Amino acid sequence: xxxxxxxxxxxxxxxxxxxxxxxxxxxxxxxxxxxxxxxxxxxxxxxxxxxxxxxxxxxxxxxxxxxxxxxxxxxxxxxxxxxxxxxxxxxxxxxxxxxxxxxxxxxxxxxxxxxxxxxxxxxxxxxxxxxxxxxxxxxxxxxxxxxxxxxxxxxxxxxxxxxxxxxxxxxxxxxxxxxxxxxxxxxxxxxxxxxxxxxxxxxxxxxxxxxxxxxxxx
Ligand code: DX5
Ligand code: ZN
Numbered sequence: 222x223x224x225x226x227x228x229x230x231x232x233x234x235x236x237x238x239x240x241x242x243x244x245x246x247x248x249x250x251x252x253x254x255x256x257x258x259x260x261x262x263x264x265x266x267x268x269x270x271x272x273x274x275x276x277x278x279x280x281x282x283x284x285x286x287x288x289x290x291x292x293x294x295x296x297x298x299x300x301x302x303x304x305x306x307x308x309x310x311x312x313x314x315x316x317x318x319x320x321x322x323x324x325x326x327x328x329x330x331x332x333x334x335x336x337x338x339x340x341x342x343x344x345x346x347x348x349x350x351x352x353x354x355x356x357x358x359x360x361x362x363x364x365x366x367x368x369x370x371x372x373x374x375x376x377x378x379x380x381x382x383x384x385x386x387x388x389x390x391x392x393x394x395x396x397x398x399x400x401x402x403x404x405x406x407x408x409x410x411x412x413x414x415x416x417x418x419x420x421x422x423x424x425x426x427x428x429x430x431x432x433x434x435x436x437x438x439x
Contacts, residue, residue, distance in 0.1 A: 224438040225414040226431050227252035227285050227394070230276065231267055232365045232418035238272075241422070242279045248428040249435050252283040254396070254416045255305070256365075259290035262314050263363035270303050277304030285414075287335060287396065289362050290314065294321045301328040309333030309356050309394075312345060322351045335396070337362065338370050342380045352391050354414070355380060360397030365418040369398030374410050381411025401430070404437035 228250050233241035245253060255273065260266040277284065286305040290296070293310040294317070300308050308330045315321050318334065325332040333354035334345055338361060345352065357380065359373035377393060384391050394414035395407050404415055417434055424430040 222392075222413060224408055224412075224435060225251045226434050227254035227414055227416045228421045228427075228431060229254040229256055229365060229396075229416050229418035231256040232422035234422070235272075238275070239279055241427075242276060244428055245431075246279070246281045248431045250282065250431045252285045252307075252414065253280050254418075255284055255286045257286060257288050257290060258363065262291045262311065263289040265363045270299060273300075273303040273305075280304075283307065285309070285333075285394075285416075287333075287356060287416075288314075289335075294324060297321070297324050297328050301330055305330055307331040307333050307354060309335050309354060311335045311337065311362075312340060313337055318345075319348050319351065322348065326351075333394070335362075338373070342376060342383065346383060346387075349384065349387060349391055350389050354392045354394055356394040356396050356416075358397055359395050359399070362397070366423075367398055369400065369403055374403075374406055377407060377410040377412055384411075399434070401433055401437065404434050408438040 258265045258267040283306045285307040287309045308325045322332040331353040335356035359369050360367035392413040395412045396416040399415045399417045400420045421427045421430050
């Protein structure tokens with residue numbers, strides 16, 4: 222499968238959100254990464270359904286929605302209605318993860334599971350065949366622009382080995398602190414999708430930076 226860059230709109234300019242969405246539409250990115258935070262699971266609040274619905278009207282690519290909220294199962298149908306294509310919940314926030322995954326798929330979305338930096342990949346191997354995407358957090362979730370946690374590289378390799386061993390099609394996404402310096406190593410370690418917020422939106426030419434990130438896979 223070809224590699225994917227998912228710019229995180231958390232780092233976009235919300236006073237010019239339409240302009241930034243159009244930049245992503247025109248770029249080599251395949252996905253929009255959409256960070257939803259509730260101020261409980263993480264120490265920050267981002268945005269909710271009104272912003273998502275506006276985004277959906279303009280975005281011409283996959284909406285990859287990352288829920289950093291407690292009890293994510295409460296809102297599965299609402300996110301489907303708001304236009305999510307991939308819905309990722311945190312394993313640390315999901316008591317009945319298997320049921321939640323089935324509910325996400327029944328609502329017509331791909332099901333993702335995110336792991337905080339301290340959470341072992343072994344905690345999800347029993348349900349890996351039900352997961353379309355594993356999101357490895359390479360920062361503690363809550364904020365854009367943080368420093369990449371280097372142990373994520375080994376974790377990515379270990380997860381890739383397990384996915385290959387089990388013969389499943391689960392994608393690996395890396396979220397947090399992705400840069401032009403670490404993107405090549407992450408792709409080599411087995412990452413399929415790289416989320417990038419600060420690296421894209423703080424650059425002088427965001428569209429070119431997306432191309433440059435993608436080229437790190439070559
Ligand atoms: C962090 C979010 C990330 C964030 C990434 O809690 O889940 O998706 O937007 O931003 P950067 O790439 O700036 O670390
Ligand atoms: Zn995210």
